Amino acid sequence: MVKLTKDQKRKKKIKAAQKAARTRMHEDNAALKGISDEEIALTMQLLETAEQEGLPVTFEEAANTARDVVSGKSANMDDWPSERDFQNALEERLSKRLQSTDFETLTVGGSKLRFDMAMAIDGYPFELPEGADPSDYEPLLTNEQYMSDRYDPVIDAVFYRASLGEYQPA
Incomplete structure (x- = not known):
């Protein structure tokens, strides 16, 4: 087994973090397809509220809720x-x-x-x-x-x- 140097370990961690960030960005972009400005604003508000309350809400969940609210699928x-x-x-x-x-x-x-x-x-x-x-x-x-x-x-x-x-x- 080859032992990695500190620099190689650091680069490996950076690459893993970049890959995770790209995956997250791809998921967020998929959730953004066809979303209106009003839905984006509501999504951001939902995420902010969830973060303040310590609730684990994903971007996609918040975007879906925002879509439902804006489209009128929610209760009158x-x-x-x-x-x-x-x-x-x-x-x-x-x-x-x-x-x-x-x-x-x-x-x-x-x-x-x-x-x-x-x-x-x-x-x-x-x-x-x-x-x-x-x-x-x-x-x-x-x-x-x-x-x-x-x-x-x-x-x-x-x-x-x-x-x-x-x-x-x-």
């Missing part, structure tokens, strides 16, 4: 809950959660992501707590509604006010 936004109705439901759920825990515990030290999960906004990702009413953990929004930016200001406002202690247990 007129059928979505109003921001006021969603806020009322979220505040009611928060008040119920605060009956058995405090904000810091609920959010694992004030994490916005943990707040979203604890409120089961688009579903509850964990096993239900012992003795919990399953209806209190049903999604308030579909994943599509949650991933849109329509409800973000409501969620952010409720989270901020909760962090200040403005909500009381129901």
Whole structure:
């Protein structure tokens, strides 16, 4: 077996990285075929949101979702809950959660992501707590509604006010 020098190892790593980058670029280009400017903008927004939330979303998945949204395959936004109705439901759920825990515990030290999960906004990702009413953990929004930016200001406002202690247990 021939032993590689440090320079040869470095060049081998560079070639492997270049090959991986070319493969990724090819996949991204295939996903871009026939995509509109609006779909590209939405794709980038979905990827940015996923990255901020630590979700593993590929470019192709985001592009396909963007295509569906722009083409109207997604649910009609007129059928979505109003921001006021969603806020009322979220505040009611928060008040119920605060009956058995405090904000810091609920959010694992004030994490916005943990707040979203604890409120089961688009579903509850964990096993239900012992003795919990399953209806209190049903999604308030579909994943599509949650991933849109329509409800973000409501969620952010409720989270901020909760962090200040403005909500009381129901």
